[in-house]
Amino acid sequence: MIEHIKNLARHSSIYTISTFMQRALGFIMLPIYTDPSYLASKSQYGDLALVYTFTAFMNFVYLYGMDSAILRYFFLGKFRRKDVYTTGFKGVVVNAVFLSLVLYVFAPQLGTIVFGGAHYALLIRLSAGILFFDSIGNLPYLVLRAEERSVLYSAFRIGRFTLELLLNLLFVVVLHKGVTGILYANLIASVINLLALLPFQQRYLQGRWSGDVFKTLLLFGLPILPNGLAYLTVEVSDKYLMRILLNKDLLGLYSANYKFGSLLLLVVIAFRNAWQPFFLKIARQPEARKIYARVLTYFTLIGAMVIILGSFSIDYLVRLPLPGGKTLMGHMYWSGTKIIPIILSSYLFYGMYVNFTVGIYIRKKTRYMIIFTGLAALVNVVSNLYLMPRYGIMGAAYATLISYLIMALSIFIANQKIYYIPYEYGRVAFILLYLTAVLAFYYGIRPGIWMRLAVMIGSPLLFVGLRFLRPEEWNVLRQWIKRA
8 A cells, every 4th residue: 555655645746846837837927917017907917817717717628528538548448548549639629629719709709708898809819829729738748647757747847837937027027018928928838838749649649530439538528528617617706706796906916815825726736647547547456445545634634734834824925025126926915815724725625526536537427526516616606696795805715615615525425425435534534623723723813923833833743743643654754754
């Protein structure tokens, strides 16, 4: 068991680096994006948030579950891997061409729906180009994940980040192109990324198109599409509703701080990249279910520590002085840090949801996933409509937390009936209860710096003192430390 978990941890740690670098652009550019010299107002930052909301939502439509289907039948299935990849690749390309043409033609109408004005058509058209190249460019990464070439995967992700960062500096800082410049930088980086990755999928494109394969991929992947759209509703509906229920200035305030809250999402995405190939690969082994249970415990513990460290340090991190008289986040946005612990906690439950998908994938019950995410999406929209007008950005944060909690609980109940896993309930419950108590202390007392440091240092020490980790787990940890 330990060797399997060590392998998962190794790949997850590598994916964490690449995922952070992939998403780090928003953090590194935050001092610029929140500087009135480049994005003149919080409202413009709100426009940027709406662009990301739109592209994230459409990305699921462009892939329509084909990425998950390719990965699943790469490991489990009766078809040749080359036929699976070739068929899925061609299916994505045809769909991407059609959707990008639709977005280009109806850009003025979509600009009115998304941003509130037809003059935003250029943003829609640039987004169509980004979505086209990204949807195709994401498929070679599946090959690298399936082959567990996590180092090469990370190298390409880091290269994409570096290129996009340089292009952002050119278009935003030098040329002062604002939100449009950010999209130009993204589009150019997306094209280059696709061209660079083509050689690594070449041998898998030597398969043949198969109607039977495509039908099988569709039957697995299409049920994931509404599930993905429902998940995106949970993830982004608060931004869209905030434009309508509140205003773009508050949307900008909320979105800038949300980025810090989504730090744990980076960990979850990295974990998911390693987790899906991992649990499919060991699914037929006798001790697989015990390994899945132990992974949930470790993930929950790491997630809780990230939340505590992030929550108790963030008020000082955003004020970190930078060259040129700037701070890590512009002072106009500091009042929004109160949402960050809630958003961090939301992504802990999303990570648990990812853990609980094991049985759904192994038993090929993906059609049920829309129930969990659909329920969460409904709760999210209703919660936002009720809480946002009353409690502003905090209401939106609480709606996000409630939605992810519902999503995790519902899939957990179903998964235990489909594919029972003996989770370590006592250990997981203790972690969650401790986290709840610490966050109650944070919001109830609003502690000063010394009390914050005491909690950040004392939390891991408490788990050590209570002997939360078992002797065999300590032995493995000592081996990792020595090797490091």
